[in-house]
Amino acid sequence: MTASEMPHGGKIAILGAGAIGQLFYHQLSAHGLAPVLMTREASAGSQALEFTDLNGETIKRQAQLIDKSALASCELLIVCVKAYQVEEALQPLLGALSADTHILLLHNGLGPHLAIAPHLAGRGLSLGTTSQGALKLGRWQIKQTGAGLTQLGHGLGPRLTESLRQALLEAIDDSEWCEPILPMLWQKLAINIAINPLTAINGCRNGALIEDQYRPTILALIQEVLAVANAEGIALEQDRLTERVYRVIQLTASNYSSMHQDIHHGRQTEIEAITGYLLSRAAVRGIDTPANEAIYRQLKSLEQGG
Structure with a gap:
C-alpha cells in the first residue's frame, strides 16, 4: 500500500524533523497515517529513520521527505520547530498551502500563534503542547525518553475536521482534545x-x-x-x-x-x-x-x- 492509498496518506505533513517532529512521525506512522516530513533543507527524497521506544524496541521506517511544491495537497501541517523558528519557517510556506490546509503548532511557550495569525488568510489554526520526551541520538535516530500527556485544541479560524482530529487522538500516545486550549x-x-x-x-x-x-x-x-x-x-x-x-x-x-x-x-x-x-x-x-x-x-x- 502506498502513502496515497492509506487513510490520510500524504495529507499530513510535519514541518521540523527534530526529536519531537520525528517522534510524532513515528506515532502517526504506526497508525497507518503515512505522514510526510519537511526539513529545513526542504528537499524531496526518501530517508531511513530509526526509533527506539520506551520498551527499548528499535523500529526502522522509511520516511518520505517533501519540498515546498508538495504542500498543495496537504490537509494538515503539523509545525514542530522551536518557538523562535515558527514564524520564519512557516511564513514562506503559506503561499504553497491550499486555502483549506489546517495548521497545528506544537512547541514550548506561547506567542508564535499571535505572530502568524494575521497571515493565515482564513486557514484554521490549532494549538498543542506535549510532555512526551524524546532525544536525538543522530540526525535520523531518536529515542523516546518519557511518556506524557499531549493536549490539542482549536486556536482560531475553521476547525480541524473531525476525521483528522480523531486520527491524531488515536495515533498520539495519551492525547486529548481540550476546549478551550489556552x-x-x-x-x-x-x-x-x-x-x-x-x-x-x-x-x-x-x-x-x-x-x-x-x-x-x-x-x-x-x-x-x-x-x-x-x-x-x-x-x-x-x-x-x-x-x-x-x-x-x-x-x-x-x-x-x-x-x-x-x-x-x-x-x-x-x-x-x-x-x-x-x-x-x-x-x-x-x-x-x-x-x-x-x-x-x-x-x-x-x-x-x-
Missing part, C-alpha cells in the same frame, strides 16, 4: 517557567529542583504566572499548579530540560516564548514580575555566553 497552554507555560530556566542556570537535571533551596524561587515564579494569567482571563489554581510543577519535577527527575541542553550546546533557547512571553503580557497588564525578570536576565546572560 488554559492548558498556560499551565504548560507555568511548568516551563518554573523548571527550564532554573535547570539551565544551575546546570542541573530537573530532579535537583526538588531541593528546598529552590522552593522559594519556584513559588515566586508561579505566583507571578498566576497574576498575569488572571489578568489575561485565564483562571489557574495556585495549589493545583504548584502540585503539578512538582509532579513534573519528580516524573522527569533524570531528564535535562531542553533549555539546559540548549545552553550546554551553545544554542539559542526558547526563553522568549516562555519567560519572555510572560514578561511581555505582564508589561501590557501593568503587573510587576521581579522574580521572572531576574531569571530572564540570568538566562539571557548565559545564552549570550556571559
Whole structure:
C-alpha cells in the first residue's frame, strides 16, 4: 500500500524533523497515517529513520521527505520547530498551502500563534503542547525518553475536521482534545517557567529542583504566572499548579530540560516564548514580575555566553 492509498496518506505533513517532529512521525506512522516530513533543507527524497521506544524496541521506517511544491495537497501541517523558528519557517510556506490546509503548532511557550495569525488568510489554526520526551541520538535516530500527556485544541479560524482530529487522538500516545486550549497552554507555560530556566542556570537535571533551596524561587515564579494569567482571563489554581510543577519535577527527575541542553550546546533557547512571553503580557497588564525578570536576565546572560 502506498502513502496515497492509506487513510490520510500524504495529507499530513510535519514541518521540523527534530526529536519531537520525528517522534510524532513515528506515532502517526504506526497508525497507518503515512505522514510526510519537511526539513529545513526542504528537499524531496526518501530517508531511513530509526526509533527506539520506551520498551527499548528499535523500529526502522522509511520516511518520505517533501519540498515546498508538495504542500498543495496537504490537509494538515503539523509545525514542530522551536518557538523562535515558527514564524520564519512557516511564513514562506503559506503561499504553497491550499486555502483549506489546517495548521497545528506544537512547541514550548506561547506567542508564535499571535505572530502568524494575521497571515493565515482564513486557514484554521490549532494549538498543542506535549510532555512526551524524546532525544536525538543522530540526525535520523531518536529515542523516546518519557511518556506524557499531549493536549490539542482549536486556536482560531475553521476547525480541524473531525476525521483528522480523531486520527491524531488515536495515533498520539495519551492525547486529548481540550476546549478551550489556552488554559492548558498556560499551565504548560507555568511548568516551563518554573523548571527550564532554573535547570539551565544551575546546570542541573530537573530532579535537583526538588531541593528546598529552590522552593522559594519556584513559588515566586508561579505566583507571578498566576497574576498575569488572571489578568489575561485565564483562571489557574495556585495549589493545583504548584502540585503539578512538582509532579513534573519528580516524573522527569533524570531528564535535562531542553533549555539546559540548549545552553550546554551553545544554542539559542526558547526563553522568549516562555519567560519572555510572560514578561511581555505582564508589561501590557501593568503587573510587576521581579522574580521572572531576574531569571530572564540570568538566562539571557548565559545564552549570550556571559
